[in-house]
Amino acid sequence: MEYEIVSDIEVLLEGGRREGVYPGAVLLAASGGMIRLFTAVGDRTLSPCPQPMEKETLFDLASLTKPLATTLAMMKLVDAGKIHLDQPLEALLQQTVSKDKKRITPRLLLTHCAGFVDWMPLYLDLESVAPKERKAVLRERLLNLPVVYSPGSQVLYSDIGFMLMEWIIEATVGIDLPRFLEREFYGPLSLRYTDFFSSGVPGRFTQDRFAATENCPWRKRIIQGIVHDENAYSLGGYSGHAGLFGTALEVYKLTDLLRGHWRGERTDYLSPETVRAFFTRQNVVEGSTWALGWDTPSWANSSAGSYFSKTSVGHLGFTGTSLWMDLEKDVIVVFLSNRIHPTRENKKIRAFRPVLHDRVMETFGLAR
Numbered sequence: 001m002e003y004e005i006v007s008d009i010e011v012l013l014e015g016g017r018r019e020g021v022y023p024g025a026v027l028l029a030a031s032g033g034m035i036r037l038f039t040a041v042g043d044r045t046l047s048p049c050p051q052p053m054e055k056e057t058l059f060d061l062a063s064l065t066k067p068l069a070t071t072l073a074m075m076k077l078v079d080a081g082k083i084h085l086d087q088p089l090e091a092l093l094q095q096t097v098s099k100d101k102k103r104i105t106p107r108l109l110l111t112h113c114a115g116f117v118d119w120m121p122l123y124l125d126l127e128s129v130a131p132k133e134r135k136a137v138l139r140e141r142l143l144n145l146p147v148v149y150s151p152g153s154q155v156l157y158s159d160i161g162f163m164l165m166e167w168i169i170e171a172t173v174g175i176d177l178p179r180f181l182e183r184e185f186y187g188p189l190s191l192r193y194t195d196f197f198s199s200g201v202p203g204r205f206t207q208d209r210f211a212a213t214e215n216c217p218w219r220k221r222i223i224q225g226i227v228h229d230e231n232a233y234s235l236g237g238y239s240g241h242a243g244l245f246g247t248a249l250e251v252y253k254l255t256d257l258l259r260g261h262w263r264g265e266r267t268d269y270l271s272p273e274t275v276r277a278f279f280t281r282q283n284v285v286e287g288s289t290w291a292l293g294w295d296t297p298s299w300a301n302s303s304a305g306s307y308f309s310k311t312s313v314g315h316l317g318f319t320g321t322s323l324w325m326d327l328e329k330d331v332i333v334v335f336l337s338n339r340i341h342p343t344r345e346n347k348k349i350r351a352f353r354p355v356l357h358d359r360v361m362e363t364f365g366l367a368r
Contacts, residue, residue: 009359010039016356017042021348022320024053024211025337026248029360032330033256036364038248044338045212047222058193058210058245059336060228062317065244066162068254069181069196071278071293073169074106076184079274082172085110085292092168097143103151106168109161111282111290115147116160123218123234134235139167155288159231159241166240177240185269189253194246198237201225210245211338213319222342228319242318251334255325262327279313279327303350305357307367320349324357329366333357 013025024042028035040053061068077083083092085107090097092106100115108114122141126134142164149156166177173180178196186194201207205225213228215221227233229242237243260266261275278292289296294313297304304314304324308331314324320339325332335356339349361367 009037009356009363010041012356012359013039013041016352019348020346021352022337022339022346023341024057025320025335026053026055026057026059027336027356028248028252028332028334029364030252030256030332031364031366033259035252037360044210045208045222045224046341047212047215051208053211055249056193056209056247057336058205058225058247059321059338060211060213060223060317060319061244061246061251061321061336062229062242062319063159064246064251064315064317064321064323065238065240065242067294067313067315067323068194068246068251069177069244070162070165070169070240071110072185072254073177073180074110074165074293075270075274075278077169077172078106078278079270083168089164089168093171095143098146100147101143101151104164106165107282107292108151108284109165109168110278110292111155111284111288112157112161113152113155113285113288113290114158114161114164115149115151115153116145116156116158116164117148118156118158118160120160121230123230126234131236138163138235142167152284155285155290159239162241163231163239169240178238185254185257188269189257191246191250191253194244194250194254196238196243197226197245198243200237211319211336212341213338214340214344215342228340248334248336251323251336252332255323255332255334259325259327259330259332279311301354303353303357305354305361307358307361316353318344322353326366329361331361331364331366333360 026040029037040055043050044053044057045051086105089104104114207225210225212224227243232239232242264272281296308326309328311328312326316322320337322335
């Protein structure tokens with residue numbers, strides 16, 4: 001398939017590499033359901049020697065796991081009537097929960113206002129626990145973890161809440177999250193590269209197919225082909241908040257699937273009504289930008305730039321990944337980079353992302 005060549009965007013991407021925003025990146029942009037730009041720049045790894053970034057490079061998608069895995073599974077279960085968004089946590093898990101968690105529901109977890117802290121170094125405590133027992137130990141701890149605000153009263157982006165979401169899904173379907181997603185979505189869609197590599201790099205890939213991430217101070221090596229997130233790593237390679245790997249093209253295919261359902265052009269995997277509900281900003285807390293498992297553009301300084309409409313949905317990933325879909329203007333932008341290679345202290349991408357998204361919209365004639 002031939003894609004439109006947009007030279008000024010390629011110049012911008014190369015400039016990002018030269019300025020140290022990332023060693024390398026892959027950009028895929030589509031409008032009207034057609035891919036118009038698909039390009040790679042820079043290197044997927046710098047050590048022990050540079051290797052060029054390729055369109056087919058596999059990325060640690062980091063928190064894109066939340067919308068493209070955990071939230072996708074929740075969409076399916078809500079669509080099937082197996083979970084209701086306002087069911088209490090206690091009923092879903094069939095577990096007694098403390099008084100401060102009685103009001104927690106999937107809606108509050110998906111909109112990051114369930115009361116949980118944003119992040120904790122749980123992996124440090126799990127090191128002394130046998131690997132097969134770690135998820136059970138962690139889940140018991142989560143049930144006893146005090147909330148930091150009353151559920152539904154504030155917004156705090158939280159990995160912890162999505163760890164609980166994984167448990168809710170598993171308790172409902174009776175199998176783990178990767179197998180459920182493979183059965184319901186990834187397998188039927190013939191996605192070859194979208195997966196949780198919990199047992200290390202699969203035999204069908206070589207390690208150098210992956211974009212490298214950090215020279216990890218804890219693991220004392222450059223991470224390539226295994227999950228960067230320490231908590232997900234300690235839990236067997238994935239959890240509800242991180243651990244999904246994929247390519248730009250397959251991220252696009254999943255996003256385009258949801259686009260088709262939102263537009264009512266498809267009804268095979270989900271009902272359009274369910275997708276539209278999940279894509280709608282919830283306003284559980286006044287001023288929150290969160291839809292259900294998806295973010296929407298903030299009023300100012302959005303990573304989506306200045307031209308994405310208010311009906312857009314998207315998400316960012318810590319490793320340097322992002323996904324934005326403008327439902328009104330019918331644009332999808334997948335931008336995958338290895339910005340934390342070799343260190344997470346590189347934060348230049350924050351200023352670069354909105355510039356890139358603006359340039360794409362300008363190129364598509366949608367800068368309004």
